[in-house]
Amino acid sequence: MTFWVYTLAAVIKIALMVFVLLTAVAYIVWLERKVVGRIQNRWGPTRVGPFGLLQPAADGLKFIVKEDLTPPHVYKPLFIAAPIIAVVFALTSIAVIPFGNSIRVLGYDIPLQITDVNTGLLVVLGITSMGVYGIALAGWSSNNKYSMLGALRASAQMISYEISLGLSLIGVLVLAGTFSLRGIVEAQQGHFWGFIPNWNIFHGGQFVAFFIYLTSAYAETNRIPFDLPEAETELVAGYHTEYSSMKFAMFFMAEYANMVTVSCVATLLFLGGWNGPIGGPPIVQTILPVFWFFLKIFVFIFIYIWVRGTMPRFRYDQLMAFGWKFLLPLALANLIITAFVVAVRA
Amino acid sequence: MHLALFLIFGVVCVAGAVNLLIQTHPIQSALSLIVVMASLAVEYLLLGAEFVAAVQVIVYAGAIMVLFVFVIMLLNAGEEEHSQGSHIALLLGLPSLMLVGVLLTWSVMHQSTDSVRIGSLYGDPKTIGKLLFSQYLLPFEITSLLILIAIMGAVVLASKPEVTPVGLDSGLASGKEN
Amino acid sequence: MVPLSYYLILSAILFACGIIGFLMKRNIITIFMSIELMLNGVNLSFVAFASQWHALSGQIFVFFVMVVAAAESAVGLAIIIAVYRTRDTLNVDRVDLLKL
Numbered sequence A: 001m002t003f004w005v006y007t008l009a010a011v012i013k014i015a016l017m018v019f020v021l022l023t024a025v026a027y028i029v030w031l032e033r034k035v036v037g038r039i040q041n042r043w044g045p046t047r048v049g050p051f052g053l054l055q056p057a058a059d060g061l062k063f064i065v066k067e068d069l070t071p072p073h074v075y076k077p078l079f080i081a082a083p084i085i086a087v088v089f090a091l092t093s094i095a096v097i098p099f100g101n102s103i104r105v106l107g108y109d110i111p112l113q114i115t116d117v118n119t120g121l122l123v124v125l126g127i128t129s130m131g132v133y134g135i136a137l138a139g140w141s142s143n144n145k146y147s148m149l150g151a152l153r154a155s156a157q158m159i160s161y162e163i164s165l166g167l168s169l170i171g172v173l174v175l176a177g178t179f180s181l182r183g184i185v186e187a188q189q190g191h192f193w194g195f196i197p198n199w200n201i202f203h204g205g206q207f208v209a210f211f212i213y214l215t216s217a218y219a220e221t222n223r224i225p226f227d228l229p230e231a232e233t234e235l236v237a238g239y240h241t242e243y244s245s246m247k248f249a250m251f252f253m254a255e256y257a258n259m260v261t262v263s264c265v266a267t268l269l270f271l272g273g274w275n276g277p278i279g280g281p282p283i284v285q286t287i288l289p290v291f292w293f294f295l296k297i298f299v300f301i302f303i304y305i306w307v308r309g310t311m312p313r314f315r316y317d318q319l320m321a322f323g324w325k326f327l328l329p330l331a332l333a334n335l336i337i338t339a340f341v342v343a344v345r346a
Numbered sequence B: 001m002h003l004a005l006f007l008i009f010g011v012v013c014v015a016g017a018v019n020l021l022i023q024t025h026p027i028q029s030a031l032s033l034i035v036v037m038a039s040l041a042v043e044y045l046l047l048g049a050e051f052v053a054a055v056q057v058i059v060y061a062g063a064i065m066v067l068f069v070f071v072i073m074l075l076n077a078g079e080e081e082h083s084q085g086s087h088i089a090l091l092l093g094l095p096s097l098m099l100v101g102v103l104l105t106w107s108v109m110h111q112s113t114d115s116v117r118i119g120s121l122y123g124d125p126k127t128i129g130k131l132l133f134s135q136y137l138l139p140f141e142i143t144s145l146l147i148l149i150a151i152m153g154a155v156v157l158a159s160k161p162e163v164t165p166v167g168l169d170s171g172l173a174s175g176k177e178n
Numbered sequence C: 001m002v003p004l005s006y007y008l009i010l011s012a013i014l015f016a017c018g019i020i021g022f023l024m025k026r027n028i029i030t031i032f033m034s035i036e037l038m039l040n041g042v043n044l045s046f047v048a049f050a051s052q053w054h055a056l057s058g059q060i061f062v063f064f065v066m067v068v069a070a071a072e073s074a075v076g077l078a079i080i081i082a083v084y085r086t087r088d089t090l091n092v093d094r095v096d097l098l099k100l
Helices: A003-039 A055-065 A076-096 A120-130 A132-141 A145-176 A181-186 A207-220 A245-270 A282-310 A316-345 B002-022 B026-046 B050-075 B087-109 B125-134 B137-158 B168-177 C004-024 C028-053 C057-087
Strands: A100-105 A108-112
Touching (some): A003 A055, A003 A108, A003 A245, A003 A282, A076 A245, A100 A282, A120 A181, A120 A245, A145 A181, A181 A245, A207 A245, A207 A282, A245 A282, B002 B026, B026 C028, B050 C028, B125 B137, B125 C057, C004 C028
């Protein structure tokens, strides 16, 4: 493929993925309000459009039109930069995530991934580590006790759970033998015992790692039951207390985009990515993997929202003790056992 | 192409380093240092060291600098005050700076013709992992011990001193009598 | 292709900036960050030489330098917190007497 074709394909893919991601973020907000509403035995949004489907549009309009208030006592450069940092890092990790096999357009084989980096998993982990800055700087620059406390708690929580997040993924790496996300998915093809798919959670035996990953992901994205840094009853909204309108919307977008990224990584590593039953004419055969991928991501996001509606939140010392004293040794034990099994089998 | 990328990110690196020196508020210096580390990660990628570049972002820019920002936030470090500078520094410093600049320019203009061949040395995780666990196993284990010592040291040094209540016994005794 | 001396010059500039920051600045946290800048400059020259001489041990050494820098920054920041608690200042010029 020539340089210009590659660049054009990349630009189109980037535009498409950013558009899809932002729309998905908007509609995940709608889904959350509906599902949490149903869990609490009430309707969610129903007025704006059928089933409240135009609610995200109304919310977006509200955020744009609302007065963007910058309090006088904040540290202005960082106050304005922090939501930008949060959103940029949340949207960047979508670049290494593969959505399916390659499609054939106009005679060129274009993979459904913006770039297939050899160390794709490390890139995702690195960008997740950098996402802490948006929150820390937002809380500090607001010059407000509640924001500062929320930011300190949030950063400490995020860097503590990054460790168990990374360690739980290493078991998958040992099984797949490569850091490339496409390679990890391709190592999960096929079936065993006839009909059970060869996913890492079944055949690879990574179910413990899966639950460690899921729990650490809830802590990384600051969602219930780990959302003490932004809880309304504790800290007046924590690190985004002083933010209004578009900047607050950017924090919101960053949180939900992080959720989507984490669900994508969980799907790729544990649930076999786009592997699923495939059949039919060639046009269906190219679309069907993408459909399975989106279905699995939808299942994850639904579980996220389900847990949000069901569980209470952890106290801060319980949260830190859980991460350091329970999840970390468990992830290490999982790694040792996986490595032992792979070494014995080979 | 490699030269263009090297120059762009080299300029960003140097700009970040100079900004660290110029800024008075430590948080701005910390953010410039993060920019330096990120552009250094790109330079490592240009040299074919992809694992080192990823580790640079994850460990240096994503953990160590978070610790710095944390401490700056915790201690509420304000803008730096002006202490008296020394005249000798200016008197000796500027000529030596010019001397170093002349040396650098001379070395650039008389450089040897071997260039760094990108892509010929590939630092992929597998090879580095094999080396770390075979040839460099002893330093690896010693660094794990070093990290353990550092964790214990940091926890002990940063913990608040225990406050022993004074006169509690006499208070309790008098309370009991009543 | 990029000549080796360009990488070495960049590394030298970073190291020099680190030294200037270490000597000139008065805030103890900024001094610490200049140390990190020096370490980063040295890392760059390690990786450049590893690529030049086809020896992966350069990159392994960068790994160890990063680990040592992490350990050192953890302990150093703990010391800074302890100093701030007792002296209540972050200016090194004020921490010049052994007696409080």
